[in-house]
Amino acid sequence: MKSAIKTKSLTKLIPFSSSFCAISLFIFISILFFTTSKIVTINIGSSLLQPTESDPTNVNHLVFGIASSGKSWPNRKKYAKLWWNKNMKGCVFVDNLPPEENDNNLNSDDSVPQICVSEDTSKFNYTYRPGGLRSAIRVARVVKETAELNHSDVRWYVFGDDDTIFFPENLVKTLSKYDHRLWYYVGAYSENYEGSQTFGFGMAFGGGGFALSASLANVLAKVFDSCIERYSHLYGSDARVFSCIAELGVGLTYEPGFHQVDLRGNVFGLLAAHPLSPLLSLHHPDITDAIFPNMTNSKSLQHLFEAAYVDSQRMLQQTVCYDRRFSRTISVSWGYAVQVFQSNVLLPDVLRVQETFKPWKEKHVMAGIYTFSKRELHHDPCKRPKIFYLDNVSSGKDGIISNYTKSFYNCSNDKTSSKNLEVIKVVTNNLDLDSKQLQTPRRQCCDVLDSNSGQLMEIAIRECKYEELIYMH
Structure with missing residues (x-):
């Protein structure tokens, strides 16, 4: 009887003990997991968090490092004056002070970056031959010397030539997509296929400019x-920067708004078919x-820049609409030009870069091969689109109005519906690129408004409807 009672008691006791142990173990594991999760979140997870909306990236978080020389800066600083303002941070690095600079007026002009004299690089070897310049070492070290300026509250370093x-403003918007606490190397390769193939499609070309997150720099x-x-x-220099970044295990984050412009002649076609991303830089204006x-x-x-000052984010953004009344195709490259095609043209064809320019190396075996889709310039001027260039832009209660006037049209036998057209008026609202539009950009739509004037065309740019298609009718 005692044995039976003991066995019965144990039978009741064992399930209770197992349940108690299971519950205790569950609580212990939960506490351990919660504690570990908190530790991971603090030590690792915090680096994955995007900056809060209350603390957005602005131009004060950028530091610019511009490569120049004492010889070229006096002639090139006019370009810096277009985009620089006195509230920005950065330096233009020269090998020696320009003749016009001295201790009395050095860095007295706040319309350009302050001048910094580069450190001596004579101890470094330069073995590239033939035709190389050892100044490439000094220019490459602009990255190092800019980071060592020790500016406070830096999120991004931006580098370029003079x-x-x-x-x-577009740089700020674009870079705000990325977490500056992580390692980012942001830029673009050359438009010239031969150059990109030679130096690598993973290298950001320095003339087009590139950006490094502060943590990486x-x-x-x-x-x-x-x-x-x-x-x-x-x-x-850019090959040296790329190689060192590659050794750190970081690859290029491609942003098509950086433009090396390894082209010659008339770059209208490149600008008029800008990628669906903010315009970040232009290079080689002297060439x-x-x-x-x-x-x-x-x-x-x-x-x-008269247009950029009004709506920088919309600069060169291409919008295409179809004029049903006259079966015309209209391509607006905001702030620059409007093209009027005298027929319905399929959208993918309009978006191709028109080859108005010449190759970087005309006699090279790969001359005329580019890193973008192109279409040839029609040999008959009468079959080319009419071009209307920006005349003026203003902002008011009715939105932003930009006017474009007709350029010289080399066609003596013009019998098209646009032969009397002189001005194109484009109405928009200020483009505010939110995070969705930056991450997954969508082209905007436009409407040709009714007009009784044969000399004026009015176009309204707007957001496309949810399922709206841009197509010829």
């Missing part, structure tokens, strides 16, 4: 000199033609 023209600065010694055989007719290069760029 003939690189930046659009700072600070680490790169510490190891850069040791890295330079291994790459004495390379040609340029390419003036982007507006009957203007010098400097005046052309000043004219372009």
Whole structure:
């Protein structure tokens, strides 16, 4: 009987003990998991968090490092004046002070970056031959020396040449997509296929400009000199920067708004078919033609910035609409030009870059091969689109109004519906790029408004409807 009672008691006791142990173990594991999760979140997870909406990236979080020389800066600083303002941070690095600079007026002009004299690089080897310049070492070290300026509250370092023209507001918007606490190398390769193939599609070309997150730049600065010694055989500065970043295990984050402009002549086609992303930079203004007719290069760029000052984020954004009444195709490259095709043209064809320019190396075996989709310029001027260039832009209660006037049209037998057209008026609202539009951009739509005037065309740009298609009717 006692044995039976004991067995019965144990039978009741064992399930109770197992349940108690299971519950205790569950509580212990939960506490351990919760504690561990908190530790991971604090030590690791915090680096994955995007900056809060209350603390957005702005131009004060950027530091610019511009590569120049004492010889070129006096002629090139006119380009910096287009985009620089006195509240920005950064330096233009020269090998020696320009003749016009002295202790009394050094850095007295706040319309351009302050001047910094580069450190001596004579100890570094440069073995590239033939035709190379050892100044590439000094220019490469601009990355290191800019980071060592020790500016406070830096999120991004932006680098370029003294003939690189930046659009700072667009840089801020674009870079805000990325977490500056992580390692980012942001830029673009050349439009020239041969150049990109030679130096690598993973390299950001320095003339087009590139950006490094502060976290990456600070680490790169510490190891850069040791890295330079291994790459004495390379040609340029951007190849050295790329190689050192590659050794840190970081790849290029491609942003098509950076433009190296390794092209010659008339770059209208490139600008008029800009990618669906903010315009970040332009390069080589001394080599390419003036982007507006009957203007010098400097005046052309000043004219372009008249639109950029009003709505920088919309600059060169291509919008296409179809005029049912006259079966015309209209391509608006905001702030620059409007093209009127005298027929219905399929949208993918309109979006291709029109080959108005010449190759970087005309006699090269790969001349005329580019890193973008192109269409040839029609040999018959009468079958080319009519071009209307920006005349003026203003902002008011009715929105932003930009007017475009007809350029010279080399066609003596014009019998089209647009032969009397002189002005195109484009109405928009200020483009505010939210995070959704930056991450997954969508082209906007436009409407040709009714008009009784044969000399004026009015176009309204708007957001496309949810299922709306841009197509010829």
